[in-house]
Amino acid sequence: MLICESYHVPKRLEEALALWADAPEGSRLVSGATDILPWAREGRAGDVEIPALIDVTKIPELKGYSCDKGRIRLGAATVYQDFLTDRTLMTNLPCMPYCAIWFADDQIREQATVVGNLVNASPVADGTPPVVALNGEIELTRLEDGAVKRRTVPVVDFIEGPGRTTIQPGEIATAVTVDSAYGYGGSFQKVGQRRSLVISVACCAALVRADSTGTMFEDVRLALGGVGPRPIRLRDAERRLKGERITQELIQRVAESAADSVGSRSRKEYRRDVVVNFVRAGLEEALANQPEIGAKFKNFGETENA
């Protein structure tokens, strides 16, 4: 049970930063609360008494998104359901809708934020691989001598391990900035035992842009989650695909080489199999999902379930 002395809902960023800077030891920031409330239960943290909870979702600056020079700045209050309802986000971040549809359920997605997922830094978070594939950076804001100061950190570096990030005391994550991948095909693979409310054993985000004839890989982005303490960007696999002809054989070869990226100690053999299938299926589905291009070779959609 989560018990708090006070619950603040600041309406301005400066107010939130000041509250957070002065908050008594043990206080917590809150966005969707979908991680923090289940955390304070029997079997996890148990009963937790917290001096202050500071809810940052009602700050106007943290809401909505903006676009600039091929990058999209997602305000910290952006929730997963937005990737299924906002056309601009869907087309510019084509792996996100597929991630979102596998993420929790429709109701939790109305609350769960991208930022909360990143700061929570679960090794099996679904949100990290697609953000990493989109070259995501997290924006961290603090007060310094009364002035608002910001820094940005690439998400691959931000997450250091299970529950560990480089966020500093007094900092609030205010946005996540990602590449626009307009025109790319996107996909997301996840092992789960039912269609909703499953935490991944492993997951994979893929983004692919084929040339206008649909025969060459122009750009490829691949990231894995759930196979190690931190999210993994498959740079090597990306390099081996970029500029090459699209063939089943190449995809299979690259997929097999990705198995070595599995760092988890538990169920390692299983995870290696899953990764190979995920990279292959991820690339194939992303190719098939690319708007206006479409697949140029047969046998898509017959991927086996991992």
Added chain:
Amino acid sequence: MPKIDLTMDVNGRKVVKQTDPHKRLLDFLREDLNLTGTKEGCGAGECGTCSVFVDGKLVKSCLMPAAKADGAKIETIEGLARPGSLTPVQQAFHKTGASQCGYCIPGMVMAATSALRENPDAGIEEIKERLGGNICRCTGYTKIFEAVEIARDVIAGRLPETALDEDATGESFIGANVRRLDAPSKVSGRLKYAADIKMVDMLQMQVLRAPMPHARIVSIDTSEAEAMDGVACVITADDVPGTDGFGVFVHDQPVMARGKVRHFGEAVAAVAAEDLVTARRALAKIKVEYEELPGVYAPEDALKPGAPVIHDYAQDNVIKHIPIRKGDPEKGFAEADLILEDVFTTQQVEHAYLEPEAGIAYVDHDDVVTVLSPSQNITHHRHMLAEILALPINKVRFIMSAVGGGFGGKEDMIYQGMLALAAMKTHRPVQLNFTREESIVASAKRHPSKVHYKMGLKWSGEITAIEFDMLSDGGAYGMSSEGVMRKAAILSCGPYEVKNLKVDTKVVYTNNTPSGAFRTFGGMQAQFATESMMDMAAEALDMDPFELRRINMMRIGSRTHTQQELTTASLDRVLDAAEAASRWEAGAPKVRGPRRGDLGGPDTRQPCTLGARIGEPTVTPTNDERVAS
């Protein structure tokens, strides 16, 4: 705790209230506004019994701090229809029989309503997706999906309003779709389960549970907890005035651990306080000193010489052994052309009813100790509690509240005794609502079992003898174990006439969570072994599995394993129906025609897909979608 002020529009009415800052929207609705149609099935976002609309979006109110909803427009199950009426979705749930125990139903109706609001033309795949956050343990979902589709079509005008009416019933109710009498109370959220009921001056109880599976209790110090403001009483086994002990067959379980704990999560002490937070804080102040004892966690180990003894009365750790003998198994095996042997194991299973255990006890004006709870066995509970409380039977009363799913898991009196003791000690009503975690840790499970199976058969397929030896894990207390073993023994060799058999079912104590009643009561474990064995025998004999079953099935005049002569039997018809329904390809299991006829038909479950709505333009339009420059 300083309070916070909240203003909301709840079901069209303005609400201004002070509340505690830690409350979730779920608590605020249920406790502060008495809107108990919204339920707490898990408190962790997993079940959907708490779904409500906040500013038009469906959310799980157990995951939303109430302060977050300040200024918002809230719609709960109570607000969907005007009093006395039902929405088309609610009417459709009523019509199709989509509500059984009803505990998931308010949330399910909310999710269905949300699905149709978000997309009035949603197809079945999208409906399934949008209801994915809501769990039902009773219906199997089919009737729920059917209801949503009917409601969708009525709302869209594709079906007449009369499609929501009850089907006409002809001569007989059998085979007719008859509506449940209690469904309107369930689809509207008006039915009160135990956790929904409030009494004047009521205390909240919380339970301190054992942090280890087998230990001697050296001491319990409750003084600090008792001294806290707001704590009305703390109870332990010492407060039991009568003969402590309950159980369905053997009364081996104390109301609270007495002298030692026998499983992880066993109740050790309980606090009744003015509110839940005080009760939780008081638990942390109770000091218990344990001396850990060696434990037994596998039934085989419980039978070994020198194994730790869990109950003094049962030095061999055996709860019950049920033997059945029929004919001459030795002779039967000697006549067999083929003898098969194998081992079949089944695991522990949680019932996972959507309603966690909950109850209220009070001492009424005539000194009758009254317990209201979703107990599946109130008469037996009443008799046992009278002994425990040393009261005449007419001074103990049980009221069965609406059961939000039981499946056998609410047959054991695991908390009602504590409630009664606290009510007697304080003379105030006391309520205890389990959390989901507590329900899983403390309630009985399906017996894990291991069956050593030996079957003798003729080449003709006739079974000549069976040896069936089951060892079950009863866990720390006897509960329904004896009955489960009896049932497992009676049903052991299935609906087949076996002339010679030797059946033994045995259940032992371990330090695992107690095993108890669960749908089929031992039958499932036995049938898993027998039916698997039948299929393996069919394979070994190169025979059609249906054929093998027909050769051995019980008929009119057959003698059951326990020597009852049957005057009716229907297995022949059951097998015919099953064969037709499964589009069975005749032949031995290893024979396959060129095409499997049994897969992919209209009556088979399609694989799970997701993303039915991606790519559909039900999303916000925008002039310029392209951001990349």
